[in-house]
Amino acid sequence: MCSPLEQFTLIPVLPVSLGNAVxxxxNATVFTLVTMGLVLASVKLSLGRGFCRVLPLGWQTLWECFYEFIDGMCREQLGGFRRRFIxxxxxxxxxxxxxxxFGLLPYSFxxxxxxxxxxxxxxxLFIGITLFGIRRHGLHFFSFFMPxxxxxxxxxxxxxxxxxxYGFRAMTLSAARGMITAGHTLxxxxxxxxxxxLGAGGVLSMLAVAPALLVLVITGLEVAVALLxxxxxxxxxxxxxxDAINLH
Structure with missing residues (x-):
């Protein structure tokens, strides 16, 4: 790739013809489907019936930690509605x-x-939450817009x-992607x-240790940003x- 931003280019991979429409x-769709397939397979093999262990090991430990983390978050924010949305x-x-x-792996997207x-x-998701709020409260939901x-x-x-x-909430949900873009570019x-x-040889190849170590540090930060x-x-x-439940 010639440009650091070229890694974010959407590329058509598999054409599908439906009549006259093509x-x-x-690459984004392909990587999303592959990732979803791998995650579902991992969860099924870790927590599925016949595979789940009383004493968790490996992937089961990871998924159970994630589930307990999300369960605690939902319990704190949603109260009695936790089981409905967890x-x-x-x-x-x-x-x-x-x-x-997966986006941190070489040659991935x-x-x-x-x-x-x-x-x-x-x-x-924003539209779904709004419809849920209207269904729960009816016209009283619109009192949310009058303090x-x-x-x-x-x-x-x-x-x-x-x-x-309220409309900007949809944008705040997607705002964190800027940190990932900046980190990948760097x-x-x-x-x-x-x-x-390294290809220059001589003293420059020896000095390449410094940026190589910096790459490792930034990779660690990128993992932290991915989780964050x-x-x-x-x-x-x-x-x-x-807010949709209690109209705060």
Whole structure:
């Protein structure tokens, strides 16, 4: 790749013809489907009937730790509605972590670096949460946009501000993808710089140890960012669900 940003390019991989219309699976779609398949297979083999152990080992330990973490988050934010949403939030959390970590592998594609994908995903969840709130509270849900005790004269302005801020929730869910894009770009630049110094020979090849160590450090930070992005997305999802339940 000539440019560090070339790694984020969507590339058509598998064309599909439906009559006169031609669609194509992109590299993002392929990596998403592969990641989902691997995660589902891992969860099935770790926690499925006949495979689950009383004393967890290997992958079962990992998935149970994730589940307990999400269970604690849902218990704190959702209270009695925890059991209703924990499966969905756990699935979203594990999928995001898997997509982020698979994106760190060489020659892979980071699906969560695409704003169109993360924004579409978060917008779909945002719409679902809004519909759930309307179904639960009916027309009373719209009182969410009028702060209690606010002056009547300021109500048009306050309602407008609340509606705009509420609409921005879909964007806040996808905002963390910028950290992943920046980290991957920096990794690409430093990796290319290190490889160039190694190929130059002489003193430069010896000095290549410094950027190589820096690449390892940034890789560790990228793993932390991958986990943090999935956590931020999940906790915001719980907070927004809590607002839809209790109309805070």
């Amino acid at each position: 669609f194509s699976f992109s 499966t969905s939030i756990f699935a979203i959390f594990t999928l995001l972590i898997s997509l982020n970590l 980071t699906v969560t670096s695409q704003l169109s994908i993360t924004l579409s995903f978060s917008s779909a 209690a005790g606010a002056p009547i004269a300021l109500s048009p302005l306050l309602v407008l501000i609340e509606i705009v801020s 990794l690409k630049i430093l990796s290319g710089f290190t490889w160039t110094m 992005q999935a956590y931020v997305f999940s906790i915001l999802l719980c907070v927004y669900l809590n």
